[in-house]
Amino acid sequence: MSAAVEAGVQHIPSLFGDLNTVPQDHVRDVAEIKRFLERWTMDPSFRQAYEANPAATIAGLGLSLRIEEITPFIDDDEARALTEAIKAGTDGHYPLSVRRYRAFYREKRQHRRVIRRNAQSSNPHIAAWRSRQIQRCIGQLGMNKADALVHAPAAFELARGCSVGCWFCGVSAPRLELTFHYDDATSRLWRGSLQVMRDVMGDCIKHGFLYWATDPLDNPDYEHFLADFHEVTGRCPQTTTAMGARDIERTRRLLRLASSMDSEIDRFSIITLRMLHQLHEGFAPEELVRVECVPQNRESADRYRKANAGRARQYATRRAKEMMPEETSSTIACVSGFLFNMVDRQVCLVTPCNGSDRWPLGFWTYDEGHFDSPEELRELIEGMVERHMPIHLGCDDVVRCRPDINVEIAGGTDLVFRTKWIRTTFRNVPALEQLVPMMQEGTWTAGEMALTRENESGVPMEQTFLLLTDIFNRGMLDEEPRPASAIVEREAAAV
Numbered sequence: 320m321s322a323a324v325e326a327g328v329q330h331i332p333s334l335f336g337d338l339n340t341v342p343q344d345h346v347r348d349v350a351e352i353k354r355f356l357e358r359w360t361m362d363p364s365f366r367q368a369y370e371a372n373p374a375a376t377i378a379g380l381g382l383s384l385r386i387e388e389i390t391p392f393i394d395d396d397e398a399r400a401l402t403e404a405i406k407a408g409t410d411g412h413y414p415l416s417v418r419r420y421r422a423f424y425r426e427k428r429q430h431r432r433v434i435r436r437n438a439q440s441s442n443p444h445i446a447a448w449r450s451r452q453i454q455r456c457i458g459q460l461g462m463n464k465a466d467a468l469v470h471a472p473a474a475f476e477l478a479r480g481c482s483v484g485c486w487f488c489g490v491s492a493p494r495l496e497l498t499f500h501y502d503d504a505t506s507r508l509w510r511g512s513l514q515v516m517r518d519v520m521g522d523c524i525k526h527g528f529l530y531w532a533t534d535p536l537d538n539p540d541y542e543h544f545l546a547d548f549h550e551v552t553g554r555c556p557q558t559t560t561a562m563g564a565r566d567i568e569r570t571r572r573l574l575r576l577a578s579s580m581d582s583e584i585d586r587f588s589i590i591t592l593r594m595l596h597q598l599h600e601g602f603a604p605e606e607l608v609r610v611e612c613v614p615q616n617r618e619s620a621d622r623y624r625k626a627n628a629g630r631a632r633q634y635a636t637r638r639a640k641e642m643m644p645e646e647t648s649s650t651i652a653c654v655s656g657f658l659f660n661m662v663d664r665q666v667c668l669v670t671p672c673n674g675s676d677r678w679p680l681g682f683w684t685y686d687e688g689h690f691d692s693p694e695e696l697r698e699l700i701e702g703m704v705e706r707h708m709p710i711h712l713g714c715d716d717v718v719r720c721r722p723d724i725n726v727e728i729a730g731g732t733d734l735v736f737r738t739k740w741i742r743t744t745f746r747n748v749p750a751l752e753q754l755v756p757m758m759q760e761g762t763w764t765a766g767e768m769a770l771t772r773e774n775e776s777g778v779p780m781e782q783t784f785l786l787l788t789d790i791f792n793r794g795m796l797d798e799e800p801r802p803a804s805a806i807v808e809r810e811a812a813a814v
Contacts, residue, residue, distance in 0.1 A: 347605060357589075438471055445708055468653045474656075478499060482534065491629040512696055535559070559588065567598075628680060657700065725738075765784065
């Protein structure tokens, strides 16, 4: 369903397509409201100035907005009223600019879900494994946090380290040491690696991106790698950078290049208010209409607190007001697939989790390896898939529930799995008094459980297998990796 229909408006075009087909006043409306809200969200002095003199403050930004075009986005009661009107299809009395911005906002949220759906692999082993990780994250991280994760199939680092050095880096990026330069040899490895991943994973690889514990703009050849990715996969990946203000003209050229390859949305991490001011001075609002300015500066509203993962864990006490509380889900990882560092020719199999002492970077690492050619990469990836991505629960697999799950009996016949965030119920399950202790023990194989239940309780083996398979497919069984200690030690040392 389009954003226009969702918003109860029939004639609001998408801003995710060719902007040349969208009326200029539409782009201007959305871009100007977006710019106002960026300052409102990140700059307390701007909020104070607006409260003292709204019209003058709007004019001071060089915007043509009226107060009534702003109020539905900054007043809680007005915001709720707008949301209810949209749901009821009665929002036609709001200014057109307000309806346009809300349609764009809803379109961005829907876009995230579309990416998650389209990033599913055509490889059945990878698809089944990824589906389980998505289900697991809902139970472990909560629906709100899980909904923000796209579970991208791959991420490619084009440097070793990062020059930005954020204290709150959720993946503990080390200092910048080396970049992956673009030349004949590296371009062959790069393009060959992308083709291998496309062969193994399918077209979903196009939903990967070219950063992780790196900033893309640290690499002077980033644009070449971006263009190659588009040529091989058919899609321009999202760019997220904290260096958008460092070289305005390079950033402008990058945005134009991305637009020419039909990029949908890019992101600038706003580390300081000065950075936000530089970007607002350097770019017209329309130039950044499809660039999310992500609040990372200390003056930002409380809802933009930092995740308790990576380097930020060192500051859990000192900067507690800027961080999410310990009981809140914390990770910035968004890949359920393969994490590459092209400088080191390394690839790891990863998936998000809560930041913890064992997994301080906020993601599990199942496996890792090195490659020097596309052929070696293919063998490496296929081996990881075979070792860690079963499609089905096997007879000899131990049935152990995730440690965050409580297994209960309700009403005598309902099998209930409960986490901090969700409850899942399987109804009318026979012989629960026998089944639940087996699951709580976590030492029985699927075959042993099925045979014992048939012999002692008369439950057909296939019935038990069907139940256990359903539980497995929902990501409720414990698949947390038990990696070589070196992986865990290295991740802990990075924090």
